[in-house]
Amino acid sequence: MNHDNNPIWVIADQENCKLLPVTPQLVGQARLLADVLATSVEVVLLGEGIDTHTEKIFAAGADRIYVGDHPDLAMYHPEVYTDVIVKLTLEHHPQIMLMGSTSMGRELAPLVAARLETGLTAHCIDLRINQKGILEQKIPAYGGEITIVCPERRPQMATVAQGVFPSPSPEGGRGGEIVSIQGPFLPSDRIQTLELVMEEPDGIPLDTASCVIAGGAGAGDLQGWNQIVELAAILNAGLGCTRPAVDEGWAELDTMIGQSGKMVNPETYLGIGLSGEQQHMVGVTGANVMIAINSDKKSPVFEQVDVGIVDDCRDFVPVLLEKIRKYKEQQTSCQ
Amino acid sequence: MLKIVVCVKAVPDPKLACDLKIDPVTKTLLRCDVPMVLNSLDKHALEAALQIKAENGAYICVLSMGPPEAGSIVKECMALGADKGILLSDPCFGGADAYATAYTLATGVQKIGDVDAVLCGMASSDGATEWVGPEMAVMLGMPVVTRVREIIVGNDESWEVKSALENGYRRMRVRLPALLTVTRDLNAPRALSFSGIIKARKKVITQWRLDDLGVSAETVGIKGSPTIVTEMCAVDNARRVTFLEGTREEKAEQLLQKLIEGGLL
Ligand SMILES: Cc1cc2nc3c(=O)[nH]c(=O)nc-3n(C[C@H](O)[C@H](O)[C@H](O)COP(=O)(O)OP(=O)(O)OC[C@H]3O[C@@H](n4cnc5c(N)ncnc54)[C@H](O)[C@@H]3O)c2cc1C
Ligand SMILES: Nc1ncnc2c1ncn2[C@@H]1O[C@H](COP(=O)(O)O)[C@@H](O)[C@H]1O
Numbered sequence: 127m128n129h130d131n132n133p134i135w136v137i138a139d140q141e142n143c144k145l146l147p148v149t150p151q152l153v154g155q156a157r158l159l160a161d162v163l164a165t166s167v168e169v170v171l172l173g174e175g176i177d178t179h180t181e182k183i184f185a186a187g188a189d190r191i192y193v194g195d196h197p198d199l200a201m202y203h204p205e206v207y208t209d210v211i212v213k214l215t216l217e218h219h220p221q222i223m224l225m226g227s228t229s230m231g232r233e234l235a236p237l238v239a240a241r242l243e244t245g246l247t248a249h250c251i252d253l254r255i256n257q258k259g260i261l262e263q264k265i266p267a268y269g270g271e272i273t274i275v276c277p278e279r280r281p282q283m284a285t286v287a288q289g290v291f292p293s294p295s296p297e298g299g300r301g302g303e304i305v306s307i308q309g310p311f312l313p314s315d316r317i318q319t320l321e322l323v324m325e326e327p328d329g330i331p332l333d334t335a336s337c338v339i340a341g342g343a344g345a346g347d348l349q350g351w352n353q354i355v356e357l358a359a360i361l362n363a364g365l366g367c368t369r370p371a372v373d374e375g376w377a378e379l380d381t382m383i384g385q386s387g388k389m390v391n392p393e394t395y396l397g398i399g400l401s402g403e404q405q406h407m408v409g410v411t412g413a414n415v416m417i418a419i420n421s422d423k424k425s426p427v428f429e430q431v432d433v434g435i436v437d438d439c440r441d442f443v444p445v446l447l448e449k450i451r452k453y454k455e456q457q458t459s460c461q
Numbered sequence: 462m463l464k465i466v467v468c469v470k471a472v473p474d475p476k477l478a479c480d481l482k483i484d485p486v487t488k489t490l491l492r493c494d495v496p497m498v499l500n501s502l503d504k505h506a507l508e509a510a511l512q513i514k515a516e517n518g519a520y521i522c523v524l525s526m527g528p529p530e531a532g533s534i535v536k537e538c539m540a541l542g543a544d545k546g547i548l549l550s551d552p553c554f555g556g557a558d559a560y561a562t563a564y565t566l567a568t569g570v571q572k573i574g575d576v577d578a579v580l581c582g583m584a585s586s587d588g589a590t591e592w593v594g595p596e597m598a599v600m601l602g603m604p605v606v607t608r609v610r611e612i613i614v615g616n617d618e619s620w621e622v623k624s625a626l627e628n629g630y631r632r633m634r635v636r637l638p639a640l641l642t643v644t645r646d647l648n649a650p651r652a653l654s655f656s657g658i659i660k661a662r663k664k665v666i667t668q669w670r671l672d673d674l675g676v677s678a679e680t681v682g683i684k685g686s687p688t689i690v691t692e693m694c695a696v697d698n699a700r701r702v703t704f705l706e707g708t709r710e711e712k713a714e715q716l717l718q719k720l721i722e723g724g725l726l
Contacts, residue, residue, distance in 0.1 A: 205604065229626045233607045236559070236592040240599035245560060245687030248590035262691070268490060270483035273692040316604035316636045320621070324629040337725050343476075361725050369586070370475070372645070373501055379644065380627060386589050394723050401479055404696060415723060416700060417716070423704075430698040433719060435705050435712050446713045453717060453726060 130259060133190075134160050135220035135281065137211065138171040138183065139228050145179045147288055148226035150186035154294030155253060155286075156224060157187030162255040166190065168220065170211060172307075174200035180304060185296035194307035201322070202230045205314035208237040210307065215242060215281065222261050223281040224253075226288060227386070235285050245276035246283040249385045251290055251408050266385050266404040269426065289333070289389030289411070332381060335364030338392040338413075340383050340406070343370035344399020344420065344439055351376040353443040354398055360450055366390060368406045384409035395431075399439045402427025419443075463519040463577045463617060465510045466570050468594075469538055471497040471531035472587045485695035497527075499534040502582025504650040506643045509612060510580055511542045511651070517616075520544050522576075524569050526554055526562060532666050540653055540661035547573070551670040556683030559588065563596035565681050568674045570601055577617070579640040583608055594642035603640045606633055610646040 134156045139146045149169075156167045166189040171179060173195065180191050194210055207230075215223070215238070223238070225231035227249050239246035252264040256275075261282045263274045276282040332338060339361070341354040351371065358365035366383040367376070383390055384406040395413040399420065400406060407430055410416070416431040421438045428434045435442065473481060473495040480495055510521045523538040525531050526549040535546040549569050557565065570576055579601070581594035591607070598605035610630065611623040619637060623630045625644055635641075671678060678684060705712040720726050 229608075232591050233595060233605075236590075236595035237599055237605070239592070240560070240563065240596035243560075243687075245558065246590075246592060247688060248559075248592060266696075268481050268483045268693070269479070270485075270693060270695040272483075272690050272694075274688050275691050276688045279687045314604070316639075317606065318634045319631050320634055321632040322626075322629070323632065324626075327628050337723075361720065363725070373475070375645065379625075386584070386591075394720075394725060403479060407698070415719070417719070418702075428702045428704075430700055431702055432700055433705065433716075434702040435716060437709060437712060442709060442713065445709055446716060449713050449717045450720075450726065453721070457726075 130163070131165050132219050132221040133166045133168045134163070134222040135224065136167065136169045136188070137223065137225045137231070137234070138169050138179070139226045139230055140171070140173050140176055140179065143173065143175055145182060146226060146228060147293055148228060148286070150182060151288065151291040151293050152224045152226065152286060153183055153186035153188050155291040156222070157294070159222065159253065159255055159261070163259060165221070168192065168218075170194070170214060172199045172207060172210060182296070184300050184302045185298065186294045187297070187300075188302055190303040190305060192305050192307055194311075196309055196311060198309060198311040198313060201319060202234070203314065203317070203319065204233055204237055205317060206311050207234055208241060210311065211238050212241045214307070220281045223283045225285050227285045228288070231285050235283060239283050242281065244279040244281060244283060246285070247274045247276075248285055250284045250286050251385060253284060253286070266408050269404050271404070287385070287389050289391065327380070329358070330362065330364040332364040332366050332383070332388050332390050335390070335392055337361055337363035337394040337396070338366055338383070338390045338410070339363045339396045339398065340366040340368065340400060341371055341377070341398050342368040342400025345371065345376065346399075346440055348376055350440045353440070353447065357443055357447055360447065360454070363396070364390070364392070368400045368403070397427055397431070398443065400427060401425050402430050463513065463517065464522065464573075464575055465513065465519050466522050466524050466573060466576050466579045467503070467507045467510050467538070467543065468566055468579065468581045469503040469507065469523055469525045469534060470500040470582070470585045471525065471527045471534045472500045472585055474498045475501070475586045478587065483693045483695050497530055497534065499537055500582055500585045502584060502643065502645060505645050505647050506580040506582050507538055507541060507543065508648045508650040509643060512648065513612075514542070522547065522573055524566060524573070525549065526557070526565050526569070535666050536661055537653065539664045540657040541651065542657065545667065546664065547667045547669060549669050549674070553671045553678045554682045556686065557681065558686035558688045559590045559592035560596060560687050561681055561685035563593045564600060564685060565674070566593065567597045567600035568676055569669065570597070572669070572674060577637045579603065581640065581642045583642045583644050591642070594640055598640040601640065603638050604635050605640045605642070606635050607642045609641045609643045612647070
C-alpha cells in the first residue's frame with residue numbers, strides 16, 4: 127500500500143478535562159512534518175466534556191479532529207482507549223502516530239503499537255522527514271545521538287516528552303473538520319480503576335522554576351544528597367536529579383530530568399556531582415547560565431556549561447551553604 | 462499454586478555505562494566490554510514474586526533473553542530464591558528492538574505454560590523504553606498494569622494494585638493472568654545470601670534456542686524488529702567553560718557572587 131499521502135496523527139492527552147501542553151506541541155511539530163509530506167494533521171481526542179479543546183488543537187495546526195466525547199471515555203482506560211485507537215487506525219491508516227511521554231502515553235503507546243504490529247520509538251528529542259519520506263526519530267545515546275527509523279511497517283510511532291517541541295503560536299481563525307466517534311465503548315472487565323488519588327507535589331515545580339539544581343551520583347549518600355536539597359531550598363530552586371539519584375532512593379522518579387524524565391527550561395542550571403550524560407542534559411534547554419560542580423576536571427559535564435567548579439561537592443556545598451546563609455543574614459539585618 | 466514468571470534483563474553496569482561512547486569518526490560504539498549486571502528494577506520484580514511466594518506459595522520462573530553471558534544474572538536470581546531459570550539465547554535473537562524482544566519473551570512465557578502472572582521492571586537501564594512489558598502483555602492476551610508501586614491483595618483470581626501517576630496513583634483491580642511492570646517503590650530487594658549462592662550452584666539454567674521456541678527466524682532479533690538504527694553521531698555542545706579558581710572558600714565566594722548577579726539571592 128502506498129502511504130505517501132496518509133495523514134499524520136497525534137493522540138491528544140488530557141487530564142481532568144485539561145489539555146496537556148504536550149498536545150499542541152506535538153500538533154505543531156506534526157504540522158511541520160505534514161507540510162514536508164504534503165499531507166494533513168489529524169488528532170484523536172478522547173474524554174468527556176472535552177469539545178472546548180478543539181479550537182486550541184486546530185489553532186496549533188490540525189486539519190481534522192476525531193472526537194470521542196463519552197462518559198465511558200471520561201477517564202483513561204488502557205484497554206478501552208487502545209481499542210478505540212486501533213479501530214480508527216485500521217479505518218484511516220495514518221502513516222505516523224505521535225503521543226506524549228506522559229503517564230497515559232507511556233502505557234498506551236506500546237499497547238497500540240503491539241496491536242498494530244508496528245515499531246515504536248521512546249522519548250524522542252527530534253523528528254524529521256528524510257529524503258525517502260520516512261520519519262527519522264532521534265534519541266540521545268552513548269554520549270551522542272542515534273537515529274531510528276521504522277522503514278516498512280505503519281504507522282511509524284513515537285513518543286515525545288512535554289517541552290521537547292515549542293508550543294506553537296496559535297493561528298487564530300484556523301479551523302477544520304470535526305468527526306465524532308460513536309460508541310458503544312465496551313468497558314473491559316479485566317482491569318478496573320477503583321480509585322484515583324492525587325498527591326500534592328512538594329517543593330518548587332521543576333517545569334516553571336527559574337533556577338534548577340540537579341544532583342547526581344556524586345552526592346555519594348543520603349547525607350550528601352540532603353545538602354543539595356538544602357541548597358535548593360535556600361535558593362528557592364527546583365530540585366531535579368539524574369537516574370542514579372532515583373536508583374539510590376534519594377529522589378523521586380518524577381524529579382528526574384532528561385530524555386525519559388522531565389524537560390526543564392530554567393534561567394540558571396546548577397548540576398552537582400553529575401557527569402553531563404547526554405540523556406540527562408537534553409532535558410535542560412534554553413538556560414542563560416549553566417554551572418557544574420564536579421570533582422573530576424575531565425568530566426564531560428564541563429564541556430556543556432559556562433561556569434565550572436572542580437571540587438568534591440560533599441565538602442564544597444556546605445561551605446557554599448554557609449556563605450549563602452551569612453549573606454542572607456546580612457541582607458535582613460541591613461533592612 | 463500460582464505460577465509467576467519474572468522477566469529479567471542483563472544490562473551493562475550503569476556505573477560504567479558512560480564508558481560506552483560513540484566514536485565520532487567511525488560512528489560505532491567504543492568499548493563494549495562493560496560487565497553485565499541484573500537490571501535494577503527487575504530486582505524489585507523478583508522481590509515481589511518472592512514475597513508472594515513466602516505469603517501464599519508460588520512457583521517462580523525467571524526468564525531472560527540475552528547472550529550466553531546473561532546466564533550469570535539468571536543464576537543470581539536463582540540464588541535469591543527463584544525456582545527455575547530460563548535463558549533464551551540464540552545468535553538469531555541479537556539486535557532485537559522492543560517489539561522483537563517482547564515477542565521472543567512472550568513465546569517463552571507461552572512455552573512455560575499456565576502462567577498466572579508475569580512481572581517485569583518498569584524500564585531497563587540501557588533500553589529504557591518501558592515498552593517490553595506492555596507489548597508482551599498484548600502478545601500474550603493479558604491485561605497489563607504499568608508502574609505498580611504496591612500490590613495490595615493478591616489471590617488466585619485477581620490482584621489489587623496501585624499504579625503510580627505523575628502526582629498520585631490509581632488503585633486498580635486486575636484479573637489474572639496478568640502482566641505487571643513495577644517501580645522501585647514496591648519493595649526493598651533482599652541481598653544475596655551465602656546459603657542461597659551454595660544452593661543455586663546445584664541448580665541448572667534451562668537454555669532455549671530458536672528451535673526450542675518453534676518460531677521462524679524472521680520474527681526474532683534484528684529481522685523481527687520493525688525499527689532499525691540508521692545512524693549514530695557524536696554531539697558537539699557549544700559552551701565554553703570558565704573554571705573558578707582558588708581555595709574552596711574563594712570558589713564558594715565567587716559562586717555566591719554569580720548567584721547574586723543572577724538574581725537568585
Ligand atoms: C535510554 C536511556 C534513557 C535515560 N534517560 C535518562 C534521563 O531521562 N535522565 C537521566 O538523568 N538519566 C537518564 N539515563 C541515564 C544516563 O545515561 C546516565 O546514566 C545518568 O544521567 C548519569 O547520572 P550521573 O551523572 O548522576 O552519574 P555518573 O555518570 O555516575 O556521574 C557521576 C559524576 O559525579 C562526579 N562525582 C563523583 N563523586 C563526586 C563528588 N564527591 N563531588 C563532585 N562530583 C563527584 C563524577 O566525577 C561523575 O562525573 C538514561 C539512560 C538510558 C539508556
Ligand atoms: N532481554 C530481556 N530479557 C528479559 N526481560 C527483558 C528483556 N528486555 C526487557 N525486559 C523486561 O522488560 C522491562 C522493561 O524493559 P524496557 O522496555 O527495555 O525498558 C525490563 O525491566 C525487564 O523486566
